[in-house]
Amino acid sequence: MKEYLEGSRAVAQAVKLCKPGVISAYPITPQTHIVEELAQMVSNGELKSQFVNVESEHSAASVVLGGVAAGVRSFTATSSQGLFYMGEVIFNIAGMRLPLVLTCANRAISAPINIWNDQQDSLSLRDAGWIQLYAENVQEAVDFHILGYRLSEDHSVMLPVMVCMDGFILTHGMETVDMPQDAEVDKFLPAYKPLYKLDPTDPISMGLLADPDYYMETRFAIEDTMKDVLGFLPKVSREFNACFGRDYKDCLIEEYLVKDADKVIVAMGSVCGTIKETIDELRKKGKKIGLLKIISFRPFPYQAVYEALKNTKQVAVLDKAVSLGAYAPLAVEIKAAFFGKKKSPKVISSFVAGLGGRDITLSSIKEIFKKLSVKEVNLEFIDLKPELLKEEYGG
Amino acid sequence: MFGPLTVKPVKSRGDKTGCWRVQLKPKYLQKNCIGCKMCVYICPEDCIKGKEKNTFMPDYDFCKGCGLCAIVCPKQDIVMVKEEQEEDKK
Numbered sequence: 001m002k003e004y005l006e007g008s009r010a011v012a013q014a015v016k017l018c019k020p021g022v023i024s025a026y027p028i029t030p031q032t033h034i035v036e037e038l039a040q041m042v043s044n045g046e047l048k049s050q051f052v053n054v055e056s057e058h059s060a061a062s063v064v065l066g067g068v069a070a071g072v073r074s075f076t077a078t079s080s081q082g083l084f085y086m087g088e089v090i091f092n093i094a095g096m097r098l099p100l101v102l103t104c105a106n107r108a109i110s111a112p113i114n115i116w117n118d119q120q121d122s123l124s125l126r127d128a129g130w131i132q133l134y135a136e137n138v139q140e141a142v143d144f145h146i147l148g149y150r151l152s153e154d155h156s157v158m159l160p161v162m163v164c165m166d167g168f169i170l171t172h173g174m175e176t177v178d179m180p181q182d183a184e185v186d187k188f189l190p191a192y193k194p195l196y197k198l199d200p201t202d203p204i205s206m207g208l209l210a211d212p213d214y215y216m217e218t219r220f221a222i223e224d225t226m227k228d229v230l231g232f233l234p235k236v237s238r239e240f241n242a243c244f245g246r247d248y249k250d251c252l253i254e255e256y257l258v259k260d261a262d263k264v265i266v267a268m269g270s271v272c273g274t275i276k277e278t279i280d281e282l283r284k285k286g287k288k289i290g291l292l293k294i295i296s297f298r299p300f301p302y303q304a305v306y307e308a309l310k311n312t313k314q315v316a317v318l319d320k321a322v323s324l325g326a327y328a329p330l331a332v333e334i335k336a337a338f339f340g341k342k343k344s345p346k347v348i349s350s351f352v353a354g355l356g357g358r359d360i361t362l363s364s365i366k367e368i369f370k371k372l373s374v375k376e377v378n379l380e381f382i383d384l385k386p387e388l389l390k391e392e393y394g395g
Numbered sequence: 396m397f398g399p400l401t402v403k404p405v406k407s408r409g410d411k412t413g414c415w416r417v418q419l420k421p422k423y424l425q426k427n428c429i430g431c432k433m434c435v436y437i438c439p440e441d442c443i444k445g446k447e448k449n450t451f452m453p454d455y456d457f458c459k460g461c462g463l464c465a466i467v468c469p470k471q472d473i474v475m476v477k478e479e480q481e482e483d484k485k
Contacts, residue, residue: 097397097400196400203403203404204403204404205404206400213414217399218400219398220396220398221397225396225397
């Protein structure tokens with residue numbers, strides 16, 4: 001059923017359809033509306049779930065870790081500093097191989113404090129062993145939660161999923177969303193059957209000391225599973241498409257007018273909508289341009305990216321994040337996808353835009369296409385204000 | 396794929412720590428033993444068993460090679476030997 005909803009409310013409703021037994025979160029802008037809505041559902045009796053109020057994100061993550069460890073589907077959501085405060089538990093959840101879905105409402109990182117959108121928070125936690133899916137619009141955010149639980153809880157995967165949606169742009173934006181029906185979701189997503197759980201009648205220990213004789217195998221196993229997910233996610237996606245009438249194809253990447261394009265932008269998240277609009281406009285003027293959207297950043301679909309871009313002449317990678325002192329996170333992966341390959345774009349340029357919520361407009365995207373030429377550029381900041389920069393302190 | 400993940404709770408006896416030995420392990424010669432049990436009493440792992448003289452042996456699944464038994468033995472009937480030497484003989 002189509003409904004006109006705020007992004008956060010839509011996500012809360014999607015989570016409700018997944019029927020988590022434990023929800024715990026700590027409020028942080030721009031994520032708050034999601035758990036606020038869920039708390040209301042629980043207290044109204046619409047959703048039978050334990051909503052645990054906690055004093056910090058570290059505790060929120062620990063509560064949901066405990067929830068899944070005890071064999072109950074759980075949910076939490078956070079942003080920016082909150083995600084970092086969850087940091088050590090985030091690694092623990094993946095290390096203990098506990099399936100979970102977490103919503104990250106992407107927001108910039110302090111200092112200076114900034115509550116607006118970019119993707120530095122989730123990208124900084126890319127090495128945690130979580131599957132990361134980036135949503136372009138509210139519909140995708142809604143769908144990735146349902147798909148995420150199914151993927152995460154499969155006994156061949158047992159890894160947590162982070163659904164990343166751009167703060168404010170998606171969480172607070174109003175959009176018409178096709179909300180899945182309860183019965184459909186129940187069919188696609190059966191009740192959680194844990195592989196292992198904490199049970200006093202059959203006690204086990206989780207996350208124990210692993211000395212040098214054991215630790216490396218735990219890491220190798222996650223890495224190996226991530227490789228399998230690249231094959232398994234498309235399977236789940238096809239099932240999802242058939243069940244809910246969507247078209248996410250393999251759910252790893254989305255190609256938008258890439259086949260015949262000379263210039264292609266690679267990006268993630270809501271900015272892809274803006275890029276598509278720019279492409280439509282410039283295509284009318286005869287420019288052959290396209291977009292490659294990365295949906296799954298972890299595991300990273302190197303082969304799919306290679307196949308999609310091997311015949312493209314010039315590629316621009318647009319990052320809404322930086323890895324200070326190195327190439328930008330997405331640019332690194334795209335360059336790596338072509339290293340040592342026979343076919344490769346002549347130019348892979350890297351651009352950084354939209355940090356701390358600076359709007360990426362149609363003209364920002366046009367500027368990127370303009371700057372994308374035979375000369376490769378790296379870490380070119382778009383829409384930078386040079387008047388704010390000084391060589392020395394003071395003045 | 397999964398690595399070592401969850402563990403059934405075991406008593407300390409289930410946690411074999413003999414792999415912690417680094418270089419040396421005690422060799423019980425069983426020649427001049429007088430059955431004084433000094434080695435049994437001093438062993439921090441409580442892993443030495445035996446009844447009469449010349450029957451005492453450590454359990455190498457738990458022995459960490461600390462060498463206290465070799466020091467305390469009044470008859471020098473326990474000597475510390477290099478781990479690989481023992482294996483060579485086998």
